[in-house]
Amino acid sequence: xxxxxxxxxxxxxxxxxxxxxxxxxxxxxxxxxxxxxxxxxxxxxxxxxxxxxxxxxxxxxxxxxxxxxxxxxxxxxxxxxxxxxxxxxxxxxxxxxxxxxxxxxxxxxxxxxxxxxxxxxxxxxxxxxxxxxxxxxxxxxxxxxxxxxxxxxxxxxxxxxxxxxxxxxxxxxxxxxxxxxxxxxxxxxxx
Numbered sequence: 001x002x003x004x005x006x007x008x009x010x011x012x013x014x015x016x017x018x019x020x021x022x023x024x025x026x027x028x029x030x031x032x033x034x035x036x037x038x039x040x041x042x043x044x045x046x047x048x049x050x051x052x053x054x055x056x057x058x059x060x061x062x063x064x065x066x067x068x069x070x071x072x073x074x075x076x077x078x079x080x081x082x083x084x085x086x087x088x089x090x091x092x093x094x095x096x097x098x099x100x101x102x103x104x105x106x107x108x109x110x111x112x113x114x115x116x117x118x119x120x121x122x123x124x125x126x127x128x129x130x131x132x133x134x135x136x137x138x139x140x141x142x143x144x145x146x147x148x149x150x151x152x153x154x155x156x157x158x159x160x161x162x163x164x165x166x167x168x169x170x171x172x173x174x175x176x177x178x179x180x181x182x183x184x185x186x187x188x189x190x191x
Contacts (some may be wrong), residue, residue, distance in 0.1 A: 012060070030056050087136070092133040095123045098114045101144075101151045137172035 034051035037044045056105045087093050099119050102108040123132065133152075139147040 009064055009071065014062055030060070054094050084133075084136075085152055087096075088129050088133050091120075091124065094129065095120055097132060097136065097153060098127065101148045102155060105152050107152060107155055118162070121162075122155065123127075126158050127154070 030053055032053060033048055033053055035046065035048050037046055039045075087097075099110070100110060103110060104158065108119055110116070127135070135151065137145060138150060
């Protein structure tokens with residue numbers, strides 16, 4: 001078992017609970033040799049005794065707490081980083097985050113496939129991952145009301161841009177425009 005700084009917390013706990021006996025791993029910080037003189041009948045007698053350094057015992061408890069606190073914060077930070085990466089790398093999660101706000105504001109009808117395609121296009125082409133990340137941060141720090149106002153404004157600007165593109169003339173359909181066409185045709189046959 002090592003007594004390096006990185007593993008000092010684990011070493012201390014293992015020694016304290018008695019799993020492993022390590023000589024002089026923890027005692028070197030708490031115990032030292034003290035030299036002092038005592039006068040007895042005019043003669044100086046020098047004594048060397050083992051002294052306990054109480055301040056170091058207190059410091060050990062404080063540093064142990066700080067060590068485990070940093071370990072916990074580091075673990076939480078790593079887990080939170082993985083959570084954010086999964087949230088932002090998934091197209092479905094990004095679309096559902098923005099779609100949630102638009103559905104609450106009744107700006108999107110979830111049963112309408114054209115609205116769903118527009119929502120996908122809005123999230124994937126207009127906002128992209130970094131825009132959704134910023135919206136997540138705004139939601140966490142400023143609240144849902146401000147986030148919904150921002151998303152509603154972005155959505156209206158996106159719809160205006162799409163309408164303007166439609167007035168410019170016909171464009172070749174993209175894969176997302178063709179996606180879902182067969183389902184719509186099956187629901188509403190031409191006959």
